[in-house]
Amino acid sequence: MKLIEALKLARRPVPETARETKIFLACGFTPLHLQAFLTAEMCMRMPENRITINTGLFGDLCGSIERIDPNGIDFLAVVVEWGDFDSRLALRTLGGWLPSRMGDILESATRTAARLKSGLTAASHSVPTIVCMPTLPLPPMFSCSPAQAGAAETQLRHIAASLAVCLSQESGIRVVNGQALDEASPLDGRYDLKSDVLTGFPYTLPHASAIGEALSTLIQNRPSKKGLITDLDDTLWSGILGEVGMERISWHLDAHTQMHGLYQQFLASLSGAGVLIGVASKNDSAVVEQAFTRSDLLLSKNDVFPFEVHWSRKSESVERILKAWNIGADSVVFIDDSPMEVAEVKAAFPEMECLVFPKNDYDEFWKLLKHLREVFGKSMLTADDAIRLRSIRDTSAWRDAIQSRKNSYDDFLKAAEACVFFESARPDGDARAFELLNKTNQFNLNGKRFSESEWRSFLKDPATFVLTVSYQDKFGSLGKIAVILGRTSGGVAHVSGWVMSCRAFSRRIEHQCLKYLFETLEADEITLDYQLTPRNGPLQEFLTELLGETPGEIVRLSKEQFASKLPPLFHRLEGIVHV
């Protein structure tokens, strides 16, 4: 982006009523054009918001971070440069580059790193924090030739890298990936000595633009896609299984089909991170089942659910997979080596990203892997990511069991040996609860989405309660599946948010939630901030059933009214918390 474009974007008109997103940009140098680029990038990502960027005292990065009032800001963006570790590493300071001073510089850098770690960690507990570690080349101050990495220079890089390791492990901190920035902004085009000396701004405009983009990407923290549907022949492996047989399909170096092995390895890693993997293949299902017994396959049968293997149209398979996963087509990527199949699925699901597997093009394959990592990347994995596929498979088994049951539904529920766990949300942000609140559509009280800062403020407010609900039964564990939030006053529990994963439907967990609230909060009445949304029909049905009429905007439910409608519940309760 050019500076002139950034300035125009940053000054675009926004309605008076636009929500304000406040970002504090902390850096040790004059933020000048970086502020313009960051504002412009945020304006593009949040076009309906008014973007306000405040800055701290230049030249005192640690102090700026330590003095921040996190209550007034939505995000903290921190850009660290070498001069922040020790001013002698910046070119505006004439502090001496004598080899005998290197030990002192390293000690000072170590102390600053500890201070940055402490300040940033503390700030991140209150406000989502994005950190960009040094991006400029170190000055030519070392006694070695630039071709050689001397001890002092290597130790400085180690100090910065160690700090980045510590920060990246904090749940409230996202660190800009230096490798991604290297691709966007070549090292030799980053530093502008003239600008640094004359104005105190050290970056070339293209580099400032690249940093603005990197910071805004992490501030936005776009939700990742949820599922990937893959073809098998000439995609997951090389060869047509039905023609060459399971022994002759390949994915190895010696057969020059390594990229299929890499693809399998990649899908297995996505599956391990909670991405749903499904198969849509025109094949004989028995032959595919046999192929998946090969022990050298890098994607195991257990990593995949469901398998749609038959001779029907791919779009039909995709439709069934979406139904099994119960997610929208816009959250899924479809990959097939046949452009015709890709076009057929794309025509049926225009909102789905449909990609051709580039089976003979190494460069394109490399780009595909990088692109997939971009769309499926998550800022942090939760415990529920590890059990997601299994949980969906268990839910499917549950539905099958309901269909084939011989006894009454009550008997079926009783025999399920279900256990419901109630917990207070963790004050550090509870990533899974936050994810549920912002992704759940069908059982969602009002469709309200939370920004990270709103969510953290809610968690910190002593007047509120935030309950998370987990579930397991003899079919398996669903993990954390519901979040309820609100406040209490005078015997009334006001529920302002309530979401539940669709996987948890038909188990009367929603009834157990209300019962739990009445009992634990000793409430005589529960009010619910209900709002009809285009997709929360299941929640509306539930409330209609309880109230005996279509719910209005504020739903009032008395203890007696609820008791009269309460069906038998068979859950065992655990993890009782007092809210």
Add this chain to the structure above:
Amino acid sequence: MSDQENRLIGCFASVFPGLSAEEIRGTSAQSEGIWDSLSAVTLAAVIQEEFNLDIDPEILPELNSFESFRSYLTRMIPGTVNGKS
């Protein structure tokens, strides 16, 4: 009006939003409440990027009005005669 002058007006407009083209032509460091050190630095950066120039810091203080930038560009950009490219 030349393309170069139009682009220069665009640069000024990005730094001084709300001014008309006519007002921009009359803008200078003496324009009260508009021209400050921050806008001067930003303006120089925008113009350098837009015209792919590297302005000598020595003459930067002299570039203190729309007219002075216009004259400077006419002198510095090869292939332009009297502001016509």
